[in-house]
Amino acid sequence: MVPLGEAAVTIEFTSESDDAILAELQNWLLSIQSSELRDLVECVPGWNSLTVHFDALQFSVEALQDRLMAVAHRAVEPVIQPARRIEIPVVYGGDFGPDLKWVAEQLGLTEENVVSRHAGGEYRVRLIGFSPGFAYLSGLPQELTLPRRASPRVQVPAGSVAMAGIQAGIYPATTPGGWHLLGRTPFRLFNPTRMPPCTLEIGDRVTFHPIAAADFAHSLKGSL
Amino acid sequence: MNLYIDRPAPLLTVQDLGRPGLRRYGVPVGGALDNLSAMTSNWLIGNEDLCAVLEFHGAGPALHLDVNAMIAVTGSEIAVRIGEVAAQHHRPLFVPAYSAIEIGAMTSGCWGYLAVSGGIEVPTVLGGRGTYLSGGFGGLEGRTLQRGDILPIGPNPWGGDALNLVFGVNASAPGFASSWGAFPCHPSRHFSSPKTFRVIEGREFNQLDSDSQSRFLHDEFAISSTSNRIGYRLTGQPLNRTTSKEMSSTAMVPGTVQLPPDGQPIVLMADGGTVGGYARIAHVVQADLAEFAQLRPGNKTRFRVVTLEEARNALLAQQRELARQKYALRAKWNLILAGL
Numbered sequence: 283m284v285p286l287g288e289a290a291v292t293i294e295f296t297s298e299s300d301d302a303i304l305a306e307l308q309n310w311l312l313s314i315q316s317s318e319l320r321d322l323v324e325c326v327p328g329w330n331s332l333t334v335h336f337d338a339l340q341f342s343v344e345a346l347q348d349r350l351m352a353v354a355h356r357a358v359e360p361v362i363q364p365a366r367r368i369e370i371p372v373v374y375g376g377d378f379g380p381d382l383k384w385v386a387e388q389l390g391l392t393e394e395n396v397v398s399r400h401a402g403g404e405y406r407v408r409l410i411g412f413s414p415g416f417a418y419l420s421g422l423p424q425e426l427t428l429p430r431r432a433s434p435r436v437q438v439p440a441g442s443v444a445m446a447g448i449q450a451g452i453y454p455a456t457t458p459g460g461w462h463l464l465g466r467t468p469f470r471l472f473n474p475t476r477m478p479p480c481t482l483e484i485g486d487r488v489t490f491h492p493i494a495a496a497d498f499a500h501s502l503k504g505s506l
Numbered sequence: 507m508n509l510y511i512d513r514p515a516p517l518l519t520v521q522d523l524g525r526p527g528l529r530r531y532g533v534p535v536g537g538a539l540d541n542l543s544a545m546t547s548n549w550l551i552g553n554e555d556l557c558a559v560l561e562f563h564g565a566g567p568a569l570h571l572d573v574n575a576m577i578a579v580t581g582s583e584i585a586v587r588i589g590e591v592a593a594q595h596h597r598p599l600f601v602p603a604y605s606a607i608e609i610g611a612m613t614s615g616c617w618g619y620l621a622v623s624g625g626i627e628v629p630t631v632l633g634g635r636g637t638y639l640s641g642g643f644g645g646l647e648g649r650t651l652q653r654g655d656i657l658p659i660g661p662n663p664w665g666g667d668a669l670n671l672v673f674g675v676n677a678s679a680p681g682f683a684s685s686w687g688a689f690p691c692h693p694s695r696h697f698s699s700p701k702t703f704r705v706i707e708g709r710e711f712n713q714l715d716s717d718s719q720s721r722f723l724h725d726e727f728a729i730s731s732t733s734n735r736i737g738y739r740l741t742g743q744p745l746n747r748t749t750s751k752e753m754s755s756t757a758m759v760p761g762t763v764q765l766p767p768d769g770q771p772i773v774l775m776a777d778g779g780t781v782g783g784y785a786r787i788a789h790v791v792q793a794d795l796a797e798f799a800q801l802r803p804g805n806k807t808r809f810r811v812v813t814l815e816e817a818r819n820a821l822l823a824q825q826r827e828l829a830r831q832k833y834a835l836r837a838k839w840n841l842i843l844a845g846l
Contacts, residue, residue: 285706287761288792288814289792292757335759343814411757411779412779412782418755479533
């Protein structure tokens with residue numbers, strides 16, 4: 283547990299596997315939500331951490347850390363909720379995925395190969411951040427690992443399905459971005475007129491399936 | 507009841523005190539970069555804290571209202587004209603309907619605020635009225651304001667007669683300032699350069715090589731011209747990490763001094779990302795952030811490490827002073843209204 287400035291504390295997880303990290307995260311979230319801290323803090327997951335934001339006028343970092351330790355030691359009845367399964371339609375390559383060709387070349391694979399490996403993956407939402415609704419996913423097949431672009435694009439189109447390093451993600455809105463763009467989805471990830479505004483939640487199981495470019499406009503199942 | 511933009515200003519947007527509680531959706535809290543000046547502008551005219559105001563960078567807009575109202579302009583030394591009359595910053599100003607309001611260039615600091623009685627009443631999005639430019643929502647259509655834009659304003663809590671009585675003028679007279687005003691409680695009264703800001707050591711401070719650690723705490727850094735609501739880039743001799751290992755994405759807070767691979771630190775500001783993967787060298791203490799935000803491109807800054815306890819004490823002291831100012835101005839208005 284380390285301070286993040288004077289108004290937040292970051293709990294760094296020691297687990298290694300995706301499932302173990304998610305379990306550690308969900309235990310913490312459940313413990314905090316079931317305690318008196320529930321309305322006093324805001325929890326923001328990281329890739330393998332959990333940051334607890336609070337009002338520095340109300341708590342010192344030390345006092346909040348003590349409260350978190352007390353909360354962690356209380357036995358909480360875990361509510362086993364099966365993770366939701368979300369299927370995301372993707373048009374791969376061409377104008378929708380301008381980096382597919384380069385990625386395939388770098389990895390010594392055909393484009394079809396890259397697509398089938400990416401679409402064959404079983405992904406989990408680990409955190410949301412970078413921009414509203416941007417979900418970071420674990421589960422990218424190991425053979426698709428490539429470092430992020432040397433220079434980011436000034437504009438990545440909204441819905442772009444991307445990857446970098448060991449992470450996969452989807453850009454909810456048009457923003458600058460440094461990940462490799464494999465395709466695009468019509469699936470809407472963020473809507474500021476709704477509460478909660480994000481479609482995806484931490485822990486969701488996500489799969490991608492290829493659709494034809496002609497079907498892009500019609501595949502809006504499940505989006506906000 | 508509306509406010510009309512006749513000439514826009516750099517980075518002119520509607521802001522309030524932010525929308526907390528949405529970081530886990532990737533939505534930063536946002537809010538006025540100099541929250542102290544924004545709050546003072548509202549209190550000067552009897553508005554609540556949460557009323558939305560106009561924020562601008564370096565120079566102000568020209569505008570008019572279609573009703574009699576009060577305005578207040580804060581942020582720094584800044585020229586204000588109402589019609590032909592030169593008016594004062596940091597004072598409540600009476601503005602007759604349709605008078606031309608002209609806000610000039612700022613001579614120190616860089617973020618200015620204009621509050622109007624009743625507040626700016628654009629629709630709320632996710633519980634706030636502030637503009638989140640990179641997300642394209644909030645404020646007016648999620649963008650900077652342009653010539654011809656029309657912003658609804660809230661009803662003046664006091665009717666036209668009350669304004670006349672408060673300022674002792676009739677509705678057709680030019681703008682009139684009250685004889686009293688107030689300055690926001692920044693840690694120091696003047697925006698000057700170079701200035702030293704208090705920081706808390708960051709988690710990855712020790713990843714800097716010892717030369718870089720020493721330079722971070724002794725060198726002057728200049729604010730780059732590419733600075734904006736997301737972050738202020740600092741230019742100076744590059745700082746170096748002892749490792750090139752990329753960090754896992756983790757939460758960030760405004761005030762965090764991040765170190766990207768090029769060695770030029772970036773100080774995250776109100777619209778900065780809620781998570782990030784850059785090394786965290788330090789965090790500007792919350793009590794100093796509003797004044798830090800007022801550093802203009804080219805201004806110089808230095809950093810000095812303080813403990814968590816000192817940082818919190820500074821924030822508590824600032825909060826006490828803010829409460830004093832808020833209630834003093836509120837009492838002033840209550841007295842004025844009681845006399846009507």
